[in-house]
Amino acid sequence: MTPLLSVSDLRVGFGRNPKANEVVRGVGFDIADGETLAIVGESGSGKSVTALSINRLVDFGGGRITGGSMKLKRVDGTVFELAAATEPQLTGIRGAEIGMIFQEPMTSLNPVLTIGNQIEESFRLHRGLTGRQATAAARDALDRVRIPDAARRLKYTPNQLSGGMLQRVMIAIALACNPRLLIADEPTTALDVTVQAQIMALLAELKRESGMSMIFITHDIGLVAGIADKVMVMQNGQAVEQGELNQILDSPQHPYTQHLLQDVPHFASGRATRADGQRDKAANTQPALKVDGLVVRFPLKSSFFSRATGAVHAVDGVDFDLMQGETLAIVGESGSGKSTTAKAVLGLVRSTRGSFSVGTRTATAERSAKPVQMVFQNPYASLNPRLAIESILGEPVIATGGRVDAQTRARMASLLERVGLPKNSLERYPHEFSGGQRQRLCIARALMLNPSVVVLDEAVSALDVSVQAKVLELLLDLQREYALAYLFISHDMAVVERIAHRIAVIYAGQIVEIGDARSVLSKPRHSYTKKLIAAVPTIDRRCEHFEIDTRQVPSLVRPQGFEPAPAKWERFGGDHMARVEA
């Protein structure tokens, strides 16, 4: 039987001389009707370019197909060569026979058109529907992706919906005309883990309903276990390994696949937590950081002159302590208040209430002028591109009234060496470094003042998985060496499992569960923690199905003067405790 899509020796290049700048170099695969192929790889592997070549959107990004063929079996049974198709031919195929969804739902929909309008467009283009018929079809499409209250939502513009909802709208658009092939390019990467689970469940269900084929592109090999039939692993523009799902996951042949499966953090339900550096319960040491009753509220005002009518309760009564040499991970989804907590600890946002105390270091070590330092999420945006590395590393010293002298330079050199960067880095500029190297620079900068606490706000989230593993390794080494206390803010349970001694789960501005990492991850007690952990994709959970849940995150806006009821805690042995649910 002819496959739905047969790609062979595909080559794609960019620039003025595409043949010399190929980023996809001879990729081939077949997809049968109803089959799902997962393409796994890191950034720059060519996975997205491969996907965009199939419907030839790559042409608009400056790419050229330099060789190979892509044969699509059309509805009428004829075979169509996509690699040689003209633009008018392609507009008839895009959307009708090949649908596509993208990584960023927030930016992938037109901000000035209503979502109804954008869904109707597909029906208008390929089905010739107009007016009421198109509206009715759009409503059905929204129903199909389980968006409640579809008729009313049609009139919404994208800014009125959450990321998860927008991704459903994107799926509705892509599937409007029942394409037989759906290309999903990292469709859940920008979403929270519980939302990701819902989108994955939805995709699996729609695939069963419609019998379409799917190409699923991801950097997370854990995610493919739940959805793929076949897996293709890409590196440097080539497919290094492909085969059946179980074969790839259970007996990978290529070293790179083995590396992805073994060296990269995968969630293991608390079985991979740290054994070193556990809190010494006998020693009565002072905590490196103690936070008591932290509250951060942002008043809501309709104009400059009017009085506040309410407040966003971003952080609502958070307490924790952090010992020297210990990592406390704060996990939660976007909007939960985890980053606001971190910023409040550093004084980057003003806290409404609450106290912090920062303990002194052990007697031998030199006390720092600024004992709390921070590493941010995006290494591309958090280094000033106009400053040389020497100035960047000198900045914290200058900010505390010091001068860049021989001693400071010596410290720079030793830190650079310690974080694994070449000696000549000092004269270079940020753009000369890769993402992983930049994050090493950020870590070096944070250590310049010999802090006792380092706040790591999603510090490895923007990095590729294998780079992520190396930076994590570096963080662990540095912690042991300097007895650093880490406040590790993350949404990624697999990473948290590797680095945390203790975990605090934060939801709607409040800690709902806190305790020893192994205990929290293996025996979660609070319903939210359970839901969060159940949503984490792992290579063990093959073709497992999630319930589709369309509940929205509760609003954090409260009326003026509102105070939450004091928390009641239930203890589960050791220091593991969870908030009692109403």
Added chain:
Amino acid sequence: MNYLLRRLATFPLVLLGVSILVFVAIRMVPGDSITAMLGTEAGLLTPAQRDSLAAYFGIDQPWFVQYWRWIGGILHGNFGISVTYGRPVLDVILERFPLTLELAVLSMIIALLVGMPAGIYAATHNEKPSDLGVRIIAMIGQSTPSFVLGLLIIYTLSAGFGVLPAMGEFAPLWQDPLRNLSQLILPAITLGFAFAASVTRIARSAMLDVLSDDYVRTARSKGASARSVIWRHALPNALIPVVTLSGIEFGYLLGGAVIVEQIYALPGLGRMVLDAILQRDYALVQGSVLFIAFNFMIVNLLVDLAYVALDPRIRLGEQ
């Protein structure tokens, strides 16, 4: 609606500030109405004659008394009497304003009709020779002074085609539309050319930005044609910078276009204000500056309302 009222409530505050500025500024210029009117003969006046003239013009009082009288008059709808025209200031302004408004509207229409398509064309042919051509013309348009272009147009028409721009008494639109248009079309082209050049450049860069946005890729993935991608998906998102620029330029044009009015001998606001300054016609200068400032605020308000119409993400009155 609420927003509109609050915005309008800020108008008096701004106008008060403008009124003080212009009041003080014009008095800091050496000379007064008497010397400006009589020239060297002013020296022949006896002190008594001078005092009585000063009293007649109301410039014998301390400045704050003058200011108070002026503002008090405005609150009663009286902007004072122009010494050069011998008529109420408001009458003089309103007589000139229709021409200035019409000229501004015509230039903007020309600028948008030429600049938008040119900008879109250049953006969709990015880095091709045609894009380069459009960019060069736009650059020339922005850097050519209006008097050069105006004279060039007149010269070409008269020397090359024997046509002369319609001169003579200005005919208001409602009296003789044809004659009115024939008088205004060349000045409007002269002003519109530079305006169109700015619109072209901003439309091109806005379109280029938008064309690389994710939702444009989404539209293409749906199978939308190139034309639909440009007009339906990209253009509405590229309009905001164009509206901003057009609003500012239009606001300036409402203050009159001195050079173009001079070249084409048009009785617009620009020349009137210039003459009033030279004549130290305090009441007329003050009155017209307030009038121009008021127009500018109205245009700004309209621009902000246009943002809301163009982009559902923008809500007025919120930070």
